[in-house]
Amino acid sequence: MNQQIQLILDYFQQQEQLSADEKNALIKALKKVKSDLEIAEFKLERTEKVKRTTAILLDETIQELELKRKAVEETNAALQQSMEELKAAQAQLIQSEKMASLGELTAGIAHEIQNPLNFVNNFSDVTLELIGEMVEEVDKGNTEEVKAIARDVQQNMEKILHHGKRAGEIVKGMLQHSRTSSGQKELTDINALADEYLRLAYHGLRAKDKAFNATLHTEYDENAGKVNVIPQDIGRVILNLITNAFYTVNERKRLKEEGYEPVVTVSTSRISDHIEIKVKDNGMGIPKKVLDKIFQPFFTTKPTGHGTGLGLSLSYDIVKAHGGELSVHSDHGEGTVFIVSIPTNHQ
Secondary structure, eight states, rough: OOOHHHHHHHHHHSSSSOOOOHHHHHHHHHHHHHHHHHHHHHHHHHHHHHHHHHHHHHHHHHHHHHHHHHHHHHHHHHHHHHHHHHHHHHHHHHHHHHHHHHHHHHHHHHHHHHHHHOOOOOHHHHHHHHHHHHHEEEEEEEHHHHHHHHHHHHHHHHHHHHOOOOOHHHHHHHHHHHHHOOOOEEEEHHHHHHHHHHHHHHHHHHHTTTOOEEEEEEETTTTTTTEOHHHHHHHHHHHHHHHHHHHHHHHHHHTOOOOOOEEEEEEEEETTTTTEEEEEEESOOOOOOHHHHHHHHTTTTOOSSSSSSOHHHHHHHHHHHHHHHHEEEEETEEEEEEEEEEETTTT
């Protein structure tokens, strides 16, 4: 290209009919074109170099991205496996926590069942004696005495039936607690549920530690009524809170403070469209620095071997699943109250 421009320049310079000014103007224009072409040629060459470099970098980037994609896929697969393992471990821990609470119930259940069974056995013995007397009176033809004995037998049988049903309800409650939750909600008498687990927790702890004792207060709202909940799950929450309350008052009692008497209070109340269940103790209370952590999984203030740190976390999740709230108020050195609030209209 530069040679052709030079030829044109030479040609113009040889033209005699052109004036010197015209020649200078043409030569100047051609030199400008020459300069522009040289710049364009330089830029084109540089662009080609950039294109080649970019192509190389792009190819390297594609290879690097492919390696990263494979690494991400491998990481995702590893994470998926880890997640499955964590889910399995979580399920196992939940089952362990449930069985631990079931173990705490065992002695209490045995005590509760023994009471109605004693009544059944005693009334059965008395009834057998009455039937023997009735047979004798029948032989004597003493109709009025037979009727009187028959009424006593009827009353005894009603009592046997009542206490037999009571034992059956306790066994049913135990089975509900031990089996995997069906997830089926049913109308449940919250007062009866709280009272049952209070007794079972108390007798269970007494069976393990004969020295343990505490004053139990109950304040059940007669208007609490029934709420649509999964009874074995809410029962597990109540059991956990009561067991924790017994633990903390027992620990404070071990300090042998003068005038200290352990007290645990369980109360219910209907507030607008909610049912509240409160478990209050006069134990050591919870320090403020750990109060925000108590619902975290595996967090526990108990010594090693005395708790998994899952009880309150699972209780929190259960109450949340019912559309409710689990909250706590505590003054260190004064005591703690846990409040379970469950909406009555939650489906």
